[in-house]
Amino acid sequence: MTPMLHHLLIAPIVLPLVAASIMLLMGERWRRVKIGINLASILGLLALTWYLLQQLDQGHFGQDGTAVAVYLLGNWPSWLGIVLAVDRLSLVMVLLSSALGLAVLVYSVARWDRAGAHFHPMLQFLLMGLNGAFLTGDLFNLFVFFELLLAASYGLILHGSGSMRIRAGLHYITVNLAASSLFLIGVSLMYSVTGTLSMADMAAGVGSLASQERMLFEAGAAVLGVAFLVKAAVWPLNFWLPSAYAAACPPVAAMFVIMTKVGVYSILRVWTLLFGPEAGESMLFGADWLLYGGMATIVFGAIGILSSQDLARMAGFSVLVSSGTLLAAVGFAEGQVTGAALFYLVVSTLSVAAFFMLIELVERGRTPAAAMLALTLEAFGAANPDPVDGPEVEVVGVAIPAAMAFLGLSFVFCALLMAGLPPLSGFIAKFALLSAVLNPLGLQENSQALATGGTAQWIMLGLLIASGLFVVISMTRSGIRIFWAPQGRVVPRLRLMEAAPVGGLLAVCIVLTFYSGPVMRYMDDAARSLYAPQEYIQAVQTAPLVVRSEGGQP
Incomplete structure (x- = not known):
């Protein structure tokens, strides 16, 4: 691998940093230019991450042909x-966040x-x-990137103002600041014992800790x-x-869907x-x-x-x-279960994000009085007299052909994906997850599933079903009220750039249905590498320094 290609490993962090810095220097009148820079940056991230994923999977980027690439x-x-440590799982998460960002x-x-x-x-x-959180290889920089994304999320959750957003935003900020404090305390305690912040070096020394140090x-x-679980919303x-x-x-709510997945990813990593297995007495600590x-x-x-x-x-x-499904799957401590959970992570993130954006389009065609016709809404006072979303009262967009058909079909697809019903990828993800959980022959000897004597598997089966x-019941009830009940509904006015992202995310979920085989194999490979971390540890610890010649060139 040439030095120029090696520097691509840090590009997913540098590219948005440069784009954001340039846009901060511009005033609001440069909106079109900012849109262009933002679009170019995200498209570049998608292309770059896809290229890295392909090359890493073929063993072209990793050290000595491994599936782990290290950047010092x-x-x-x-x-x-x-240190940045790039493997299959981290690149999947970067690709997912970039697609959602687009x-x-x-x-x-x-x-x-x-x-x-x-x-x-x-x-x-x-x-x-x-x-940065997906690619970093040490705990302190994981904290740094956590704080960076949280700082941006504080501004985004308040975007658009309104008393309801401010109130919810203050709760969000307070909880995450408390979690950040716990993050620092936990990292400090671990550093005092191991003397390192590198996750690979820390993992190599856990098995040899004395009793008090352990x-x-x-x-x-x-x-x-606990800090990770707060962010994962347990x-x-x-x-x-x-x-x-x-x-x-x-759009902010749709982007925030991946925020809980950062907590899940951090726990998993x-x-x-x-x-x-190399942790000795600490093996599977906290699995229950x-x-x-x-x-x-x-x-x-x-x-x-x-x-x-x-x-x-x-x-x-x-x-x-x-989030709960993913955390429970991780708790089983088994590679096949985790592989299915990673497939579920992608599908659930895309489908719920599409649903968040679809909600505003669906509600746009309903008059304020129509929202009050449902007796349950009146009984529970769900109507919000404070219009926090000021722009929603405007007449927006143009009446695109078959707008109601698009909204109805998108609503049905979201319901099928979120409930895990056939024939879409949500069903495949849940079926693969349950198949792995209920298959005792495929479980590893040290898995938590075997330790529970089979009870946890059947509880998981019941909960997923x-x-x-519950999703089917709730979505059916809402669909009847919105699309079929006589509420004096008007045809909503939609813009193509509003309908396209919803349709695009759902289209990706449909494509995953047809390519579920190779995607599942990739996820299984990613999960197996997680439960056999020796390759990751060795790649980080033996990463060679760049030797420069007398002329200053690598």
Whole structure:
């Protein structure tokens, strides 16, 4: 691999940083130029990440043909400097966030980017923080990128103003600041024991810790885990999420769907590295908390979906069900289960993000009086007299052909994907997940599924089926009220750039249905590498420094 190609590993962080910095120097009158820069940056991220994914999977970028590529910033060794470690899972997450960013950008250009200042640079800073969190190889820089993406999200959640957004935004900021404090405390405790912040170096030394040091290390890991679980919205630490996501403007809420997945990714990355088979007495530390905490989150989210009368809150609770499913799957500590969970992660993120953007288009065709006709809405006072989304009262867009057909079909596709019903990729993801959980012959000897004696598998089966049923009931009820009940509905006026992102995300989910075989194989490979972290550890620890010649060239 040439030095020029090697520098592509840091490009997913540098590209949005440069784009955001340039846009910050421009005034709001340069809106079209900002849109162009934002679009070019995200398209560049997509192309670059896809290229890296292909090359890494073929063994062209990794050290000695492995599927792990390492970038040493400043040419310092990994134990002393900052390191980026790129593998299959991290590139999938970067590709997912970039695809979501493209859809959000196109949707927001219709009008939402004008609802407040600095929308475009904040979106780029958010992408930079997400990509950095997915690619970093040490805990401190994971904290740095967490704070960067959170700082951008603080501005985005308040985008568009309104008392409801401010109130929900303050809750969101307070909770995440508390989680950041726990993050620092946990990392400090772990550093005091191991003397390193590199996750690979830390993982290599966990098995040899003395008894007292091990207790302190596990205490630090527990505190760090709480910080991750807050960001992953596990029950009972997720009280803030449905209100915050429902209050955010539609494109921001769609982008925020991946925020909980950052917490899940961090848990999966750190937990499999530090508490795998080489961890000695600390092996599978905290697996019960992940398993049963995820199941409790599924229960909470499913009940919230069934009880929600507002579509935005329903979507927020769907995020909780998705997060709980992923955490419970990680808690089983088995590669095949995790591989299916990664496929589910992609499908659920895309479908719920599409649903958040679809909600505003669906509600646009309903008059304010129509929203009050449902007796349940009147009984529970769900109507909001405070119009936090000022632009929604305007006449927007043009009446595109078959607008109602598009909205109805998109609503049905979202319902099928979120409930996990056939024939779409949501069903394939849930079926693969349950098949892996219920197959005792495929489970590893140290998996948590075998440790529970089969009880956890059947509980997981019941929860996934029940949560899907609750989604079907709630979506059917809302669909009847919106599309079939006589409410004096008018044909909504939609812009093509608003309909295209929703259709695009759903189209990706449909494509995943047809290519589920190769995608699942890729996810299984990514999961197996997580539960056999020796390749990752060795690649980071043995990453060679760049040797420069006398002329200063590598």
